[in-house]
């Protein structure tokens with residue numbers, strides 16, 4: 001076998017496609033087996049009009065318009081990303097050959113440079129969609145950030161991804177060279193280790209680069225968090241407020257981190273504008289995630305799904321590399337690996353989102369048990385839908401593919417069912 005590049009061959013995609021489909025099927029099964037299950041009461045999707053009539057006559061139309069444009073931009077962004085990665089993985093015209101031959105001279109340095117190139121070209125390809133999305137958000141009053149602040153954020157994340165992509169490309173190339181047919185085993189172990197470290201490090205090392213976090217001072221909200229946590233029998237770690245208002249008017253809260261980085265974070269927008277009963281509903285929902293160990297559920301899903309997905313990735317990258325007649329030992333493998341990673345992540349996100357929707361509606365149910373206040377839950381979801389301009393009833397196909405949370409109307413439906421089952 002020669003290590004130099006030769007003439008192109010045809011692409012044999014049978015094995016990678018079969019492995020990718022098997023990985024998706026396994027992911028659906030794992031999601032079904034590890035999920036918390038549907039809430040133990042029957043509920044129907046509520047009717048939107050009844051809930052939004054007091055929020056102003058155009059609320060639903062505005063949200064619908066904003067979200068349909070935002071979905072179009074999202075699809076455009078996804079298509080640009082995949083198109084760019086496919087071009088880089090398959091195009092082997094003379095300029096690309098020269099570039100890859102040059103990278104092969106010092107292959108490890110070359111792999112890192114290809115990683116940096118990927119980060120920069122992806123940022124450039126994503127720029128039009130990113131600008132459109134920023135502009136749309138400003139038009140609808142959802143985004144409050146100035147263009148300067150936005151550009152600063154973009155530069156910061158670009159610097160961050162150049163660093164991250166270079167390291168990832170270097171590690172992937174080293175594993176490819178060293179482990180060959182067992183690349184997928186090494187890649188799985190690395191991905192799992194990375195997931196754990198990321199979960200631990202993200203809240204303490206990454207998010208503070210973009211926002212200010214402050215421990216919630218003693219007061220009614222902190223007491224309510226501790227009180228609800230006590231009722232649920234969970235340890236929340238530290239409770240922070242975050243200055244989300246510097247970018248957006250969106251309302252939210254989340255739990256993140258493991259071990260020493262474990263925390264609940266509440267958006268300052270929510271702390272400042274939500275009445276106490278709705279804030280309690282929000283906090284109870286987040287506590288339900290802690291109680292049901294949903295972060296670990298996500299981690300478990302990843303551990304069980306990653307190996308087969310990594311095998312599909314390996315087979316796909318090898319098939320593209322053979323088709324291109326790339327140097328067998330060269331850092332050019334980083335390019336088909338990047339395309340394969342993007343495609344596999346997209347495919348696996350469908351079953352992962354299905355699991356996420358189940359986890360979210362189940363957390364709503366537990367929050368209702370903790371607060372016994374369906375009115376506050378409905379008020380909270382309505383308020384979130386209005387201020388985040390969410391479409392309370394997104395298209396079914398979009399929701400099935402990309403929805404990480406249940407549709408607002410399903411969440412209303414659950415709260416109504418709870419009210420029916422628990423009359424005062």
Ligand SMILES: [Zn+2]
Pocket residue numbers: 285286289360363
């Ligand atoms: Zn949630």
